[in-house]
Amino acid sequence: QVQLVESGGGVVQPGRSLRLSCAASGFTFSSYGMHWVRQAPGKGLEWVAVIWDDGSEKYYADSVKGRFTISRDSSKNTLYLQMHSLRAEDTAMYYCARDLGDGDSSSFDPWGQGTLVTVSS
């Protein structure tokens, strides 16, 4: 079955960096776009970034542009989110989610279980 498992979250000081990973299994990873979506504690959902199936296109939310980088390694079936210059407002559960297609559908199914990032001194 399709499975997405995030890792790499934790407590980090403001201004520091963190890299999240999302291990994919049960489907042909290189055939799907992949997204990161986050949810601050007690709040709603916020889309963060997308990378297309072949890695040719990447798009970011304005709130993370220039600080976060999405990437993928199809040889490892793994999605990444490199986060720099972290701020308190980046505190959230970070979910990876598969696109319905190559990355352009902007529809998310399924989702991983999430990894929690807490930015605090």
Add this chain to the structure above:
Amino acid sequence: DIQMTQSPSSLSASVGDRVTITCRASQSISSSLNWYQQKPGKAPKFLIYAASRLQSGVPSRFSGSGSGTDFTLTISSLQPEDFAAYYCQQSYSTPPTFGQGTKVEIK
């Protein structure tokens, strides 16, 4: 960015009730509207795409309708497992944006 507004923010209902949640887009998004269900401590689950198409495995008591700027999610007969938060999301343009959510609670 396209703003998505859901109403109500929360509602109380009983098992067996018919429940309707509305979602309004700040501009026309054709039928590019998805619905997700999220239970406490869990990841969101994809329910409906293209405004009215049920994702495989989703019970038929869920239905969606609308186009342009106004959309609805209806649960025809609320079941105990349906108590959750529901989010609409537009897939019309980047960045994809979500409504603020509607929490369906037990009356």
